Amino acid sequence: MxxxxxxxxxxxxxxxxxxxxxxxxxxxxxxxxxxxxxxxxxxxxxxxxxxxxxxxxxxxxxxxxxxxxxxxxxxxxxxxxxxxxxxxxxxxxxxxxxxxxxxxxxxxxxxxxxxxxxxxxxxxxxxxxxxxxxxxxxxxxxxxxxxxxxxxxxxxxxxxxxxxxxxxxxxxxxxxxxxxxxxxxxxxxxxxxxxxxxxxxxxxxxxxxxxxxxxxxxxxxxxxxxxxxxxxxGAEPPAIKAVDRLPGEKLLSLRDLSLPKSHPFGTELLDINLDVHAGEIVGIAGVSGNGQQELLAALSGEDPRAKPDAILLNGEPVGRMNAARRRKRGLGFVPEERLGRGAVPDLSLAHNILLSHQDRNTVRKGLIRFGAIHDLAASIIGRFKVKAPGPQATAGSLSGGNLQKYIVGREVMRDPKVLIVAQPTWGVDVGAAAQIRAELVALRDAGCALLVVSEELDELFEISDRLVVIAKGRLSPSIKRSQATVDLIGQWMSGLWDEKQTARQEVANA
Structure with missing residues (x-):
């Protein structure tokens, strides 16, 4: 032929x-x-x-x-x-x-x-x-x-x-x-x-x-x-062992979070309630376009229209705070879109540090400490095995998977109290995906509260302690990962959950 x-x-x-x-x-x-x-x-x-x-x-x-x-x-x-x-x-x-x-x-x-x-x-x-x-x-x-x-x-x-x-x-x-x-x-x-x-x-x-x-x-x-x-x-990626653990204090809470559409084709958020504790990973599953974008914008501070007490960060109302103020209070965020939101393509990896690291170590009296951001970028490249010529390489010159490792590494190195991650291993090879997931689990074990939004069900089942589903702007009650099945989560992704039954399940899981 x-x-x-x-x-x-x-x-x-x-x-x-x-x-x-x-x-x-x-x-x-x-x-x-x-x-x-x-x-x-x-x-x-x-x-x-x-x-x-x-x-x-x-x-x-x-x-x-x-x-x-x-x-x-x-x-x-x-x-x-x-x-x-x-x-x-x-x-x-x-x-x-x-x-x-x-x-x-x-x-x-x-x-x-x-x-x-x-x-x-x-x-x-x-x-x-x-x-x-x-x-x-x-x-x-x-x-x-x-x-x-x-x-x-x-x-x-x-x-x-x-x-x-x-x-x-x-x-x-x-x-x-x-x-x-x-x-x-x-x-x-x-x-x-x-x-x-x-x-x-x-x-x-x-x-x-x-x-x-x-x-x-x-x-x-x-x-x-x-x-x-x-x-x-050249090797098989190490498996992540599932360990049931008692969660710590509530670090992120959503209380009757409702938001009208921000544009005609958006999704309205309706009465969303959720707690994320220190030392746990809560995974959010769902079909794309069911409110994930809107929820992430509300949590990150990009959309500050929520009532102040609809979003609590370590007990403090932050619903009307912008992204910078939330970051100062310990929030980390990895957006689903790498280029343009997670990183500026034409800026160097070192300069991209400033998108999330703006403290006394990187900026002092209004002046950028170029040596500090260069060293920090180099440490991320080394720790997360990012294939890049060095901190001077532009973000747009990296492959998608390597840029993802860098962005996740940049947030992990901030040592956040709460980390919200969207599509953590999108377009990442099996070895790098295993490394990113292991870093997220290590962050959880160190006491961070993590909320992971992913359309990879296998990923959510691998790293999450609890699972919830978002469908048509509503959030299902949570279920322990050990008690969830792919069939059940798939059914919930269509918006088909029994409120009374799952509410009882949530009480049992608490």
Whole structure:
């Protein structure tokens, strides 16, 4: 069978690193081909070369047997190559339809395009409202926009970079059905994921990369998650042991927290009550777009519209306080969106320290202590094994997983009393994910109260002491992790919980 895509000796060098070092790759028509590697292995750079977003220094690209030089993404799309990036390429102030139209001919009818978006999104189980502005969407919903945009092009090769990182298990299954159907129709798929079980369930072939080189090719259906992990990082990540413990004092309390929509497409928060104690991790599960964004904004101080006593931090009413005042009282926060909110892409890692560390150690009498922030950034890079040239590297130059490790590390190093984390291991390889989770557990064991919002149920079951579900702006009663099941949490994610029964359960858990 003729190959759809062939890469021969592809090399890409940057001043501080060789991202791709003599890469060979063959992808057949109708093949779902996984690219597996830890953060910084060179996967995303290789995909950008195929898509024309990055030019290789050496090597050849063959498309359907013919050598091509893909100068830019527009040329890639003309060939029939579509890509869903890990970091979204969407304009916040435009609607879903307008964003998708940017890559289409100028005479595209927006009304017809909206109809096609609605049809495709429902056909593939990725519901979207075409008229919504992107700034009102959650990360999971932005992911749907990117996937639907790619599917509208009916590509011959579809590149997916961490496509399920913020999708629910139900949405993942629907996406897999879509991808299998596309493959049957002859579309080739390059699939980057750190979820080893997904690769084993979906992909026909797997190419493993480490430090910019191909280190192995295998049939993932014949491998275990443990053997794939060993191929990727040289070891299996350590398991986190579940230990039941008595929680300490209440450090974060929500009391009848209700907030109207901040925009027409937002979610109203309704009578949310929750306590988070010292020395425990409370996990919040839920389908993207059910109020997670609104709750996080209210807790972080980005949305200070709550009644003062609706949010208590160590017993103090903080509902109307801004983010800076809450941080001074011991609150740490990791947002779900890394670039633009968690970090400023064009600033160095050292300068990004100032987004959360503004105390006497880093700023004195209004003057930045550059040596101090440089040393702090260096210590985070070392402790959290962040692959970066040094504190002077810009945040935007890091791979997604390495930037996530840095942002989590920046908050952990503040030694907060309360830490709120959204999507802690989104797009992070298995080794780095295990490290981040271990750091969160260590912070809990040191007496911190942690609230973790994640759409990774496996993650929540691994690290949480208690679980709650957010659905349609309401919060379920909590349940001990040891008494929860995936089926029960999945049922609650649809908003189907028995208030009386779960209230009794919560009393029993207290």
């Amino acid at each position: 003729d190959t759809r895509l062939t890469l021969s000796r592809i090399t890409k060098k940057y001043p501080s690193v060789v991202a791709n070092d003599g890469i060979d790759l063959n992808v057949l028509p109708g093949e779902i081909h996984a690219i597996l590697g830890e953060n910084g292995a060179g996967k995303s750079t290789l995909m950008k070369i195929i898509y024309g977003a990055v030019k290789p220094d050496e090597g050849q690209v063959f498309w359907n047997g013919r050598e091509v030089r893909i100068a830019n993404p527009a040329e890639a799309r003309k060939l029939g190559i579509a890509m869903v990036f890990q970091h979204f390429s969407l304009f916040d102030t435009l609607t879903v339809t307008e964003n998708i139209a940017l890559g289409l001919p100028k005479d595209t009818d927006l009304h017809e395009l909206s109809k096609r978006i609605r049809e495709i999104s429902h056909q593939y189980g990725l519901p979207l409202e075409p008229e919504r502005h992107v700034h009102t969407l959650s990360v999971g919903e932005c992911q749907r926009v990117e996937i639907v945009r790619a599917l509208l092009a009916k590509p011959q090769l579809l590149i997916l970079d961490e496509p399920t990182s913020v999708l629910t298990p139900q949405a993942v299954e629907k996406l897999f059905g879509t991808l299998r159907q596309l493959a049957k129709e002859g579309c080739s798929i390059l699939y980057i994921s750190h979820k080893l079980d997904e690769i084993r369930a979906l992909c026909h072939k797997c190419t493993v990369m480490r430090a910019g080189k191909v280190t192995g090719i295998c049939d993932p259906t014949q491998e275990t998650a443990a053997s794939l992990s060993r191929m990727m990082i």
